[in-house]
Amino acid sequence: MPEKEVAVTFLPMEKTVYVLEETRMLEAIAGAGMTLEQPCGGEGTCGKCRVRVREGACEPTLVDDDTFSPKEIQEGWRLACQAVVVGPSVVEIPESSLLDSRHKILIHAKDGSVSVADPAIAKHYVELSPPDRGHDAADLVRLEQAAGTCDADLEMLRTLPGRLRENRFQGTAVVAEGKLIDFEPGNTESESFAVAVDVGTTTLAAMLLDLTTGTERAVAARLNPQTSFGDDVLSRIHHARENPRGLGELHEAIIGAIDEMVGELVEAAGIRRERIYEIAVAGNTTMQQLFCRIDTHSLGEVPFVAATARRISAAAGELGLHLHPRAKVYVMPVVGGFVGGDTVAGILATRLAENRGPSMLVDIGTNGEIVLFAHGKLTAASTAAGPAFEGARISQGMRGSTGAIEKVVVDDALRTNVIGNVSPIGLCGSALIDLAAELLRHGILGSDGRLRAGDELPGDLLPDLRRRVVVHKNQPAFVLASKGESGSNRRILVTQRDFRELQLATGAIRAGELILLKRAGLRPTDLERVLIAGGFGNFIRRSNAQRIGLLPHEIPRSRIRYQGNTALAGARLAALSQTARRHAEKLAVQTEHVDLSHDIEFQNAFADAMIFPEDGG
Numbered sequence: 001m002p003e004k005e006v007a008v009t010f011l012p013m014e015k016t017v018y019v020l021e022e023t024r025m026l027e028a029i030a031g032a033g034m035t036l037e038q039p040c041g042g043e044g045t046c047g048k049c050r051v052r053v054r055e056g057a058c059e060p061t062l063v064d065d066d067t068f069s070p071k072e073i074q075e076g077w078r079l080a081c082q083a084v085v086v087g088p089s090v091v092e093i094p095e096s097s098l099l100d101s102r103h104k105i106l107i108h109a110k111d112g113s114v115s116v117a118d119p120a121i122a123k124h125y126v127e128l129s130p131p132d133r134g135h136d137a138a139d140l141v142r143l144e145q146a147a148g149t150c151d152a153d154l155e156m157l158r159t160l161p162g163r164l165r166e167n168r169f170q171g172t173a174v175v176a177e178g179k180l181i182d183f184e185p186g187n188t189e190s191e192s193f194a195v196a197v198d199v200g201t202t203t204l205a206a207m208l209l210d211l212t213t214g215t216e217r218a219v220a221a222r223l224n225p226q227t228s229f230g231d232d233v234l235s236r237i238h239h240a241r242e243n244p245r246g247l248g249e250l251h252e253a254i255i256g257a258i259d260e261m262v263g264e265l266v267e268a269a270g271i272r273r274e275r276i277y278e279i280a281v282a283g284n285t286t287m288q289q290l291f292c293r294i295d296t297h298s299l300g301e302v303p304f305v306a307a308t309a310r311r312i313s314a315a316a317g318e319l320g321l322h323l324h325p326r327a328k329v330y331v332m333p334v335v336g337g338f339v340g341g342d343t344v345a346g347i348l349a350t351r352l353a354e355n356r357g358p359s360m361l362v363d364i365g366t367n368g369e370i371v372l373f374a375h376g377k378l379t380a381a382s383t384a385a386g387p388a389f390e391g392a393r394i395s396q397g398m399r400g401s402t403g404a405i406e407k408v409v410v411d412d413a414l415r416t417n418v419i420g421n422v423s424p425i426g427l428c429g430s431a432l433i434d435l436a437a438e439l440l441r442h443g444i445l446g447s448d449g450r451l452r453a454g455d456e457l458p459g460d461l462l463p464d465l466r467r468r469v470v471v472h473k474n475q476p477a478f479v480l481a482s483k484g485e486s487g488s489n490r491r492i493l494v495t496q497r498d499f500r501e502l503q504l505a506t507g508a509i510r511a512g513e514l515i516l517l518k519r520a521g522l523r524p525t526d527l528e529r530v531l532i533a534g535g536f537g538n539f540i541r542r543s544n545a546q547r548i549g550l551l552p553h554e555i556p557r558s559r560i561r562y563q564g565n566t567a568l569a570g571a572r573l574a575a576l577s578q579t580a581r582r583h584a585e586k587l588a589v590q591t592e593h594v595d596l597s598h599d600i601e602f603q604n605a606f607a608d609a610m611i612f613p614e615d616g617g
Contacts, residue, residue, distance in 0.1 A: 304337030345570020
């Protein structure tokens with residue numbers, strides 16, 4: 001006899017699901033079609049998946065006791081990753097706990113003027129004379145004489161004779177990298193499309209391209225649904241290794257999301273999916289292997305070895321994408337285990353190796369990728385900055401979505417900007433950088449990262465700043481928004497621990513920059529250009545990033561340039577040009593991978609880099 005299911009109703013969505021008792025609350029929420037913030041992958045360490053069980057609350061766990069006050073526990077607050085359903089329940093899910101889809105996801109690169117060159121897809125409309133006794137050349141030979149040399153596999157050869165005769169030997173030959181993949185009725189030469197995709201750890205961005213003109217027809221962006229398995233690549237590698245279906249779950253999540261984005265693109269452009277013949281993908285090494293459903297086990301242990309460094313070519317249908325039945329997938333080559341196709345795409349898109357003087361490309365995120373071009377040579381490294389820049393591991397941090405404080409300015413008083421023009425419910429990474437820089441300037445934060453309070457504060461400190469310095473859990477903290485100002489009915493605080501997380505993230509990237517420069521015999525002042533790539537990097541303020549040492553504070557701000565989403569820009573080039581692909585493959589081979597985990601100087605550089613610059617230059 002089946003066990004009885006109980007009803008769980010979620011507010012304010014008014015969604016009800018029926019689950020067995022002892023079902024994890026997180027699973028019940030997923031069954032209702034919602035996804036919660038889980039930067040820690042459901043380990044109970046980030047405290048982001050807060051819910052309030054109004055009716056039918058289970059007993060709190062030790063983790064709940066550490067996360068919530070006694071009053072909050074009494075009111076029914078629990079972590080969804082720890083709670084279980086013990087009977088009919090009514091559960092309130094605050095907006096701040098939901099994995100929001102309204103994120104600021106950067107789609108465009110700085111220079112969008114990419115024109116069509118030599119795409120891998122070619123279409124040729126032909127009108128062939130039917131064979132007769134005097135002209136009995138094979139069907140494929142007859143087609144090649146009109147459309148150019150092309151090969152055909154067995155599956156295509158099985159259908160070609162019928163297709164030619166059904167259409168009276170008139171139609172459009174579709175050739176992909178010299179191989180015939182279709183013979184379409186009528187003249188469809190003007191209907192040839194590809195999709196470029198940036199598979200980011202946190203966000204996804206896609207662009208529909210017209211292969212006949214090289215123009216962008218539509219764009220789409222969303223969160224990477226794999227974030228429900230953890231915010232960083234190591235947590236996803238762990239999930240794939242420890243769960244029998246883990247690799248499949250991660251693969252299906254990303255493929256499903258991209259396939260839905262393709263649906264958005266074709267609807268926006270008013271075209272058919274079957275007219276998309278190729279998809280070009282750029283992501284870090286782990287994301288690309290999960291996209292292809294390639295075992296990531298070796299990426300999670302020293303020496304962090306990728307399955308392949310070369311480009312990957314596959315059938316779109318084999319991966320589960322619904323495009324043209326014989327559409328192809330091109331996945332960018334990689335440099336190393338943590339310097340992936342997105343970095344190669346960035347080198348390609350920014351033409352980094354074509355600069356005359358020393359230049360550096362910095363992609364700031366959970367993993368900070370750094371590429372230096374100097375003395376005619378490319379070197380690249382990756383640093384585990386951690387998810388602080390994405391708002392994770394920050395007590396009231398969040399990604400850059402509605403309700404996030406994203407900018408902090410101090411003039412006569414402290415002022416903030418909030419995404420969506422609503423009451424704030426947390427802060428994102430750009431605001432944390434702004435705040436740290438401002439507190440350094442006003443003497444509230446020391447170069448050692450310690451918050452000052454009481455008698456340690458400067459005597460001439462602005463009154464508004466002084467009143468915001470409070471004691472929280474016996475440690476100094478800074479109030480960004482009062483209880484009455486916030487949308488969550490609680491103060492938005494930045495704690496001493498939050499600044500320590502920022503120090504770790506900043507120090508990791510800064511140390512990587514300094515190690516690459518030292519290996520090349522250069523100083524930061526020798527850099528003629530510093531190019532900032534990636535979604536997060538393009539929302540930070542350069543002066544504030546320099547003040548905390550995230551970017552070289554020794555150089556003029558004018559040398560620091562935003563480049564937009566270079567991963568998507570590189571994937572776009574690969575979709576439009578076989579020459580660009582070959583160039584990318586050469587760049588991947590030419591780039592020297594510096595493994596900082598084995599660099600004996602990195603730990604010392606990291607320790608030094610955690611100290612904020614005394615005056616920011």
